[in-house]
Amino acid sequence: MTNWVIVGLGASIGALGRYWFTELYKKVHPEFGYHATLIINLSGAFILGLLFSFALNDSLYGFFGVGFCGGWTTFSTLNSEIAGQIATKWQRALTYIALTYGLGLPLCALGWWLGNSLFG
Amino acid sequence: MTSLMIAFFGFWGGVARLYGTHLLASPWNTLTINLLGAFLLPMWTGFLGPRLAKNRHWLVLGVGTGFFGAFTTFSSFCLDFVKLIIANQLTSALAYLGISIIGGVLVAWLGVTVAQRLTMKEMRF
Numbered sequence: 001m002t003n004w005v006i007v008g009l010g011a012s013i014g015a016l017g018r019y020w021f022t023e024l025y026k027k028v029h030p031e032f033g034y035h036a037t038l039i040i041n042l043s044g045a046f047i048l049g050l051l052f053s054f055a056l057n058d059s060l061y062g063f064f065g066v067g068f069c070g071g072w073t074t075f076s077t078l079n080s081e082i083a084g085q086i087a088t089k090w091q092r093a094l095t096y097i098a099l100t101y102g103l104g105l106p107l108c109a110l111g112w113w114l115g116n117s118l119f120g
Numbered sequence: 121m122t123s124l125m126i127a128f129f130g131f132w133g134g135v136a137r138l139y140g141t142h143l144l145a146s147p148w149n150t151l152t153i154n155l156l157g158a159f160l161l162p163m164w165t166g167f168l169g170p171r172l173a174k175n176r177h178w179l180v181l182g183v184g185t186g187f188f189g190a191f192t193t194f195s196s197f198c199l200d201f202v203k204l205i206i207a208n209q210l211t212s213a214l215a216y217l218g219i220s221i222i223g224g225v226l227v228a229w230l231g232v233t234v235a236q237r238l239t240m241k242e243m244r245f
Contacts, residue, residue, distance in 0.1 A: 004135050007135060008132065008134050008138075009131065010134065011133060011137070012127045012128070012190070014130065015127065015134075015185065015189055015190040016123060016130060018185070019181075019185050019186075019189075041195070045198040047195070048196065052199055066134070066138060066196075067134050069193070069196075070193040070195060070196055071130050071134050071190035073193050073194035073195040073196075074190075074194060075154040075192035075193060075194050075224060076154070076157040076158045076160070076161035076189060076191070076192040077161065077188075078194060078224070079158040079161075079227070080158070080161050082224075083162065083225055083228035083231075086225065086229070097221060100194075101221060104198050109205075112199075112202060
């Protein structure tokens with residue numbers, strides 16, 4: 001089994017990066033702070049697809065994949081943000097859902113495909 | 121202080137996810153973790169956190185952004201979905217996607233609502 005300390009360290013760095021990026025983004029675009037979560041989730045989906053195609057050993061995948069990408073991306077914040085907007089700004093909430101899933105899944109597949117074609 | 125707390129609780133969020141994924145088969149393990157976290161995050165930030173952590177804002181954020189943020193994952197969800205598609209398990213892939221999208225919003229909304237009700241109830245007494 002993957003070493004839990006390695007996964008924890010990766011997740012810790014991922015979560016911290018997510019917090020810093022979101023804080024910075026909110027300062028620049030206060031009205032569209034939730035875009036930070038979108039960028040984070042889309043980039044993480046792409047990177048995880050890429051990492052998976054590399055067929056790394058348990059420790060490296062545990063740190064970068066399970067740990068970092070898992071800690072960097074988030075499902076709880078995404079849905080809290082959607083739930084908070086759906087009653088008052090439902091068009092914005094639906095766009096947010098469509099962009100997250102509509103781009104996240106192809107980007108993850110693209111990462112995997114790119115990794116396989118370039119380094120496979 | 122807040123950064124340190126987010127790194128600390130993020131560590132344990134990632135570890136909890138790692139152990140959680142061994143309890144169920146893929147992809148239902150990640151689905152369960154994600155839905156659980158999506159419900160608990162608004163419960164924590166809207167009700168439990170401000171009460172248990174009082175005015176320690178860094179602790180509310182540490183557990184919310186750190187623990188629940190790292191406990192749940194969007195990247196693994198995407199990878200699980202892509203794996204199902206490649207394995208030609210289209211029905212499972214679509215069920216996973218549908219439950220994640222609709223279930224995620226529903227449980228988060230439920231978490232926000234329960235937290236609000238509990239707060240109002242507390243103010244009345």
